[in-house]
Amino acid sequence: MNSFSRYRGLGRLLAYSAPYTRSFVTAFALLVVATAFEMASPWVMKTILDNYIGAGNHDMTPLAWLGLALTMTYLGAAVFQYFQSVIFNDNALDVIHDIRQQVFTHLLTLPVRYFDSEPTGRLVSRLTNDSEVLRQMYVGVLPAILRGAMKLVGIFVALALLDFGLMLLMLFIVPVLLWSMHMYQKLSHPVVHGIRGHLADINTSLSESLQGMRIIQATNGEQKLCETFAEKNSEWSALRRKEINVNSLLLLPFGNLVQTVALAGIVAWFGWKAGYTVVEAGTIYAFINYLARFFEPFRQITMQLGNLQQALVASERVFAVLDEAPELHTSANNDISVDAGKLEFRDVTLSYDGQHKALDGVSFSAEPGQFIAIVGHSGSGKSSIINLLMRFYPCQQGEILVDGQPLGGMDEDRLRQGMGLVFQEPFIFTGTLSENISLGNPAISPESARLAAEKVHADRFIQRLPEQYEHVPGATGQSLSTGERQLLSFARTVAQNPRILLLDEATANIDGETEQAIKEALITLREGRTTIAIAHRLSTIQDADQILVMDNGRITQRGTHQELLQQDGHYRELYLSQQVEEQLHAL
Numbered sequence: 001m002n003s004f005s006r007y008r009g010l011g012r013l014l015a016y017s018a019p020y021t022r023s024f025v026t027a028f029a030l031l032v033v034a035t036a037f038e039m040a041s042p043w044v045m046k047t048i049l050d051n052y053i054g055a056g057n058h059d060m061t062p063l064a065w066l067g068l069a070l071t072m073t074y075l076g077a078a079v080f081q082y083f084q085s086v087i088f089n090d091n092a093l094d095v096i097h098d099i100r101q102q103v104f105t106h107l108l109t110l111p112v113r114y115f116d117s118e119p120t121g122r123l124v125s126r127l128t129n130d131s132e133v134l135r136q137m138y139v140g141v142l143p144a145i146l147r148g149a150m151k152l153v154g155i156f157v158a159l160a161l162l163d164f165g166l167m168l169l170m171l172f173i174v175p176v177l178l179w180s181m182h183m184y185q186k187l188s189h190p191v192v193h194g195i196r197g198h199l200a201d202i203n204t205s206l207s208e209s210l211q212g213m214r215i216i217q218a219t220n221g222e223q224k225l226c227e228t229f230a231e232k233n234s235e236w237s238a239l240r241r242k243e244i245n246v247n248s249l250l251l252l253p254f255g256n257l258v259q260t261v262a263l264a265g266i267v268a269w270f271g272w273k274a275g276y277t278v279v280e281a282g283t284i285y286a287f288i289n290y291l292a293r294f295f296e297p298f299r300q301i302t303m304q305l306g307n308l309q310q311a312l313v314a315s316e317r318v319f320a321v322l323d324e325a326p327e328l329h330t331s332a333n334n335d336i337s338v339d340a341g342k343l344e345f346r347d348v349t350l351s352y353d354g355q356h357k358a359l360d361g362v363s364f365s366a367e368p369g370q371f372i373a374i375v376g377h378s379g380s381g382k383s384s385i386i387n388l389l390m391r392f393y394p395c396q397q398g399e400i401l402v403d404g405q406p407l408g409g410m411d412e413d414r415l416r417q418g419m420g421l422v423f424q425e426p427f428i429f430t431g432t433l434s435e436n437i438s439l440g441n442p443a444i445s446p447e448s449a450r451l452a453a454e455k456v457h458a459d460r461f462i463q464r465l466p467e468q469y470e471h472v473p474g475a476t477g478q479s480l481s482t483g484e485r486q487l488l489s490f491a492r493t494v495a496q497n498p499r500i501l502l503l504d505e506a507t508a509n510i511d512g513e514t515e516q517a518i519k520e521a522l523i524t525l526r527e528g529r530t531t532i533a534i535a536h537r538l539s540t541i542q543d544a545d546q547i548l549v550m551d552n553g554r555i556t557q558r559g560t561h562q563e564l565l566q567q568d569g570h571y572r573e574l575y576l577s578q579q580v581e582e583q584l585h586a587l
């Protein structure tokens with residue numbers, strides 16, 4: 001990425017401070033006053049040295065007033081710097097709060113396919129670590145630049161009043177210092193960019209390892225993961241060392257070298273000048289003092305360039321998320337909702353990668369209230385039908401109709417209000433069981449949540465818990481069994497009262513007792529609802545109105561359970577193999 005693009009991102013980042021313009025202006029005004037107090041102290045000291053101590057004037061009254069003035073310059077600078085620092089930090093917190101909230105809100109609008117390609121740890125890093133890095137832009141970089149600019153203006157004014165010719169010579173140092181700052185930025189940006197990327201990879205690896213700790217330990221995978229983590233950690237350390245080398249060369253040593261050369265030049269200037277005129281000690285003191293202060297803004301800004309580089313990289317990563325196109329939640333027919341629950345697929349084709357077809361000319365229909373089951377081996381395209389119905393992915397070819405209306409012309413919110421989806425792997429959020437059923441929907445009262453749990457027989461195990469519906473199952477529902485978590489997912493879906501019920505192998509990973517409870521619940525749930533069930537266990541779909549058998553993205557068989565058993569095909573083979581498995585398990 002070129003410099004222009006990086007600084008365009010910087011301008012975009014600074015635009016977030018617009019709502020707090022008045023507060024930033026106040027902080028800037030306080031900074032100006034603090035700088036004025038700071039610049040006045042050498043001049044007061046020069047007056048004391050030249051007009052009183054050097055001149056042998058021992059009049060204590062003006063000396064006392066000058067001493068008080070000198071004290072007030074230091075005190076005033078400290079007080080105003082304190083208040084401007086507090087305001088800058090408060091504003092920074094407000095800005096980062098807004099950015100973090102916007103990123104999180106935007107993530108909720110992104111299509112599911114985006115999360116299929118982006119690791120969770122990387123997104124967490126962008127929302128937390130990168131947004132925190134951006135804060136340094138407002139509490140470190142921005143105040144340093146403004147304070148440095150104010151100091152340089154004040155210093156050049158003071159130097160001009162002391163010795164205009166020498167002030168002009170000092171101007172030649174500015175391009176040298178600016179060149180060192182430019183070189184630092186040029187060398188450090190790719191290094192910092194790599195550091196942030198490797199840190200995100202480390203976070204991703206750590207997040208996945210912690211989530212899959214049981215699998216790792218059960219398969220003795222600790223050594224391999226340690227080696228992988230060590231490799232990523234070593235790459236991060238190597239980039240950090242490169243950053244240290246760049247910092248060590250251009251941050252302090254180069255500036256100190258230029259300052260030393262400038263100081264030697266000033267001493268030589270005044271030594272030469274003292275050969276033909278009187279040079280006051282106060283003037284020399286003030287000039288050397290201002291010289292030290294002259295390099296201080298460049299040093300502070302250069303030291304903040306590291307934070308600037310990190311902020312630029314972090315802004316690129318954050319804005320990359322914000323620039324992702326969200327799902328479209330409005331359409332010309334946004335008043336259309338799912339009423340009857342009639343579904344129709346017409347020659348539908350879907351490809352995730354543009355090369356391999358997940359669905360290839362799929363056509364079927366479901367009348368309101370019908371129970372349609374879909375079976376097939378893994379990768380046959382079963383879940384792709386659910387993905388299209390929920391509009392997780394767009395329909396590429398063909399047409400899908402809901403109640404006679406094109407699926408693509410319906411508003412996503414209204415569409416998903418009319419569809420209830422239960423996944424194979426139940427997910428439990430942090431909070432109580434009642435909150436996990438309602439998911440914050442104000443239309444679902446605690447009583448409605450209880451009724452939904454009773455309908456799917458989840459109430460049986462909830463009543464046995466000490467706090468019942470106020471029980472907190474822990475992270476990802478670790479205190480509940482897989483079957484209990486799945487029953488809770490059913491209750492969550494039922495509470496929404498959908499017209500179309502979608503079951504994505506919802507009974508694949510549950511025990512026999514829970515399966516029986518769900519089978520009983522499904523009889524009630526299917527009343528008045530269109531049900532599309534992707535099934536692994538054929539015992540749960542024998543009463544389906546129609547069973548679709550899929551293979552390589554196509555429907556190869558369709559019919560009722562009895563009709564398919566009478567045909568030679570994949571369904572009959574699958575049914576017979578499951579019968580043998582159940583008999584062996586019974587033994």
